[in-house]
Amino acid sequence: MSGHLEAWIDAYLDGELSAVHKRGADAHLAQCQSCRDLLAQRKNLTALLQGIPPASGLKPEAHFVAEVGLQLKPRRERERLRTQVIRFGWQFFPVALLLVLAFVQTVFALTSIVGVIPGADQILANRATFLLQLPMLPGQLSDLLNILGVFNSLDWNLFTGMAAVLVISLIYVCWLAGWWVWNQRYAASPG
Amino acid sequence: MLEVVSVSDDTRLISWAQAGDRDAFSELVRRYRVRVINVVYQMCGDANLAEDAAQDAFIRAWQHLPDFQPRSSFRNWMYRIAVNTALDITRRDRPGVDVESLELAAPGENLEADLERRERARQIRQSVLGLPQASRAVLILREYEGLSYREIAETLDISIGTVMSRLNYARTHLAKILRPLMEAA
Numbered sequence: 587m588s589g590h591l592e593a594w595i596d597a598y599l600d601g602e603l604s605a606v607h608k609r610g611a612d613a614h615l616a617q618c619q620s621c622r623d624l625l626a627q628r629k630n631l632t633a634l635l636q637g638i639p640p641a642s643g644l645k646p647e648a649h650f651v652a653e654v655g656l657q658l659k660p661r662r663e664r665e666r667l668r669t670q671v672i673r674f675g676w677q678f679f680p681v682a683l684l685l686v687l688a689f690v691q692t693v694f695a696l697t698s699i700v701g702v703i704p705g706a707d708q709i710l711a712n713r714a715t716f717l718l719q720l721p722m723l724p725g726q727l728s729d730l731l732n733i734l735g736v737f738n739s740l741d742w743n744l745f746t747g748m749a750a751v752l753v754i755s756l757i758y759v760c761w762l763a764g765w766w767v768w769n770q771r772y773a774a775s776p777g
Numbered sequence: 778m779l780e781v782v783s784v785s786d787d788t789r790l791i792s793w794a795q796a797g798d799r800d801a802f803s804e805l806v807r808r809y810r811v812r813v814i815n816v817v818y819q820m821c822g823d824a825n826l827a828e829d830a831a832q833d834a835f836i837r838a839w840q841h842l843p844d845f846q847p848r849s850s851f852r853n854w855m856y857r858i859a860v861n862t863a864l865d866i867t868r869r870d871r872p873g874v875d876v877e878s879l880e881l882a883a884p885g886e887n888l889e890a891d892l893e894r895r896e897r898a899r900q901i902r903q904s905v906l907g908l909p910q911a912s913r914a915v916l917i918l919r920e921y922e923g924l925s926y927r928e929i930a931e932t933l934d935i936s937i938g939t940v941m942s943r944l945n946y947a948r949t950h951l952a953k954i955l956r957p958l959m960e961a962a
Binding site for chain 1: 797799802803806807810814815818824827828831832835836839840842843844846897898901902905916919920921925926941944945948951952955958959
């Protein structure tokens with residue numbers, strides 16, 4: 587702490603400075619008249635503010651409590667349900683991610699097994715293409731499955747597997763950050 | 778279920794109120810009534826309005842209580858609702874100082890001294906009401922409710938640095954405006 591205490595004077599007055607900073611502030615105050623004046627001014631202000639009387643002529647406590655009680659409505663069930671659904675969604679997300687990871691690992695393991703059996707990959711790949719012929723599969727969905735590599739899943743190599751695990755890990759980290767932020771807001775977010 | 782009234786901490790009352798127990802909630806209202814009224818009163822300057830707003834604040838608290846997480850401070854949570862309710866009121870009604878709500882003369886105090894005291898209180902309150910809402914809320918939670926900087930930061934969802942700068946602004950501004958009163962005192 588160097589120079590005058592303008593920026594720290596409130597923290598000093600309110601006892602919010604750390605021991606080290608307080609010692610520095612005490613040392614400065616001992617030799618600086620203008621900072622001592624500022625501190626005295628702040629103390630006067632606090633005394634002035636705290637000297638004004640609180641609200642008077644209030645309703646009796648029982649009256650106030652009874653009035654609040656009469657105005658309490660049953661809690662909005664829909665809102666509570668919505669909150670529960672959101673909370674469930676947040677909690678279910680890592681489970682879903684774990685299932686995706688298990689799927690990826692299974693496919694990866696299968697790829698390895700199929701890779702060592704001669705001709706097996708061709709047979710399985712031909713079977714997988716039947717999905718493309720299904721009439722209920724919309725065009726965009728089959729395109730998406732293609733992009734995602736579902737139809738080529740049996741051609742996965744080490745790079746594809748590692749990339750999938752990396753993507754899942756990144757999603758998990760984002761979820762952790764989102765969960766923390768949501769919890770912070772949720773813990774204190776009335777009206 | 779009202780033997781809960783004897784429990785010293787609020788935790789059980791809160792969990793019962795969260796489950797829908799109105800008696801437990803009434804006990805919480807009893808415990809926090811004065812603090813909530815005071816915060817709203819300091820924020821808006823009108824005792825009658827403050828009392829109505831405090832009731833609104835408790836009704837909001839009842840509605841949102843299932844969302845409250847017991848690991849956070851119920852007192853600070855209530856303060857937050859009180860400040861938000863007061864801000865809604867000041868935005869809507871723009872209240873001023875209600876001189877009638879200031880305390881009457883103490884027995885033995887002469888009328889002139891009482892008028893002077895009232896006028897001084899009115900000036901101070903008017904100066905506080907003249908602060909920007911954000912600085913006013915920080916000042917009130919510190920000066921009248923005695924919250925630490927960390928508690929204020931949690932209550933208003935701002936950083937400690939912001940608490941410090943708003944408090945510094947509020948006090949510097951008030952010191953300038955109220956200098957004649959401080960010198961007279």
